[in-house]
Amino acid sequence: MYKLLIHVFVLIILSPAQGQNKLPLNIPYSNIQRAILSGMPIDLNFSFRMDGAQICYTTDGTIPGKQSKKYGQLLHISKPCTIKARAFHPDFLPSEIKQVDFYNKGLKIDSIETTAANKKYSGNGPKTLIDNILGDTDFKSNYLGFNTDTAVIDLHFTHATKIKQVAISFGINQGAWIFPPYKITVRNHFGMVVGEKNISNANEPNNEYYRYIEMPIEGQQYNKLNITIETLSQLPQWHAGAGQKPWLFIDEVIVK
């Protein structure tokens, strides 16, 4: 009889079915996906109305576990940070991580010009990119959408301004053919390259909804910066629209 008991015990411990047929939770809902801090604190609210569920979060970018801070009420965010939150429930696997990023406002850009965005996705014109408002995941507003080989942005500063970094925020939704850029080049008034970034994984599958790309540039005084953003020439082979032109969505340019 002991053989039977041992066998049952081993089955309980080793059964591949144990735990694996638990369903995962969906990620928690948040009132904002990411935001630019312009002086006033921003209230961040998570919700996940489900009996027995608990949202746990971190503020330092680490992965939240059951032992992390328990979300109870609004978080007042006043400093740049990355909040990561997950839902937990004893009957289900934890959710994927919900990430909410808060960025500091950049230096003042006096005027901006861009190549023509697609008419359907022209936001409020070029100023869309310097209004301190980030786009949402529905891509309906606060974006400029391009389906061209390149998007070119010219930033103008009335007074020569010392700049060390250019950051550009992109909306991503590969299922909707919206991909990250392939390459970004920043030039000065004379056309000299002062910053450059290759995005090597632009054509790889991902489930991100945005990408915030920071580029160091030669720390000089500038009256003008010219930014050339190159898109993938075509959608990659793994994509349902392979061979066709991807879209590029930009919602903000921040200089520091």
Next chain:
Amino acid sequence: MMDRRTFIIDTAMLATSISFPFHFFDHNKNIVFGHQNKRYTWDEHWLDGLINKPSVKDCHEMVFTDKKEVILLTNDTKNNILIFDKSGKLNRSWGHDFPGAHGMTIHNEAEQYLFITDTEKHQFYKTTLNGKILNTWDCPLETGKYSDKKAFVPTETAITKEGEIYVADGYGAQYITHYDRDGHIKNIFGGRGDGDEHLDNAHGICIDYRTVKPTLIITDRNRCCFKRFTMTGDFLEKIVIPGANMCRPVISGDYLYAAVLTSYNTGNANTGFVIILDKDNQLVSAIAGTTPEYKKGICQTMQQTVKLFKHPHDVMIDDEDNLYVCQWNSGQILPMKFVPYV
């Protein structure tokens, strides 16, 4: 040599080896989904008896017949129609003519008939339950609302007890065209726009006989609401369920059921759930969705909680209140069955 005692133990071990991985750890069996008096357990095994899984693409809609069969509509032209019994046995199949099979409604006359819409062929049809096409309707050009037959992309029909037909152009120009019992056009209303009387993804339509006079309930999916109209096309009210991109309304008893394709917006993949409203239009339960909550009479934003579904596209209730859910673009999964939890 094996003695009797060893034989019994080994036989018991074999039995446990066979049965344990499939049932002993059937974790989800004990999970209760939904809320209030509309809670369910998932019968994960209702189709286990299928010897060969039938070929399906998107599983778009289902109806329940008076012979207690479950009819499933798929856009797979190997077999557009699959007919199961409640135990999950596949009784028969038919249909190779509907590459864009999308909407299916059952109608009682002397016998039962199906009304099927095809979004690729820009038509809708009346068929027998055995697959004979009796009538075909094309784009209602004579209304003057269409200049191109392909602008008509019908997603659903609703048939009155008297045989009048309403067809929703949910992937096209968003009009509801009303036909008399002889199939002639009586009226057209809805269409795109921002007014209450307009529609944006009029994905489903049904007739609500719970009201004193029958009314129409029409899906306005991109705006996360149902809209109620008179039978002559006048707007009456809006039932908003924020966050719920619902498909067609399905009324059974006092309740309205609907598959919700996605949470928040239709691009938010794999986030569907199911909603159940009472006859006062109050959301009472959500299967795999957040607990319904109202503040000052306003339904709070809903979302998927558990990844039980990917893209639910229709629900069906059988004669024992079992609930079935079929799904679009969800890995060719066959319908799921849920049993009331009491």
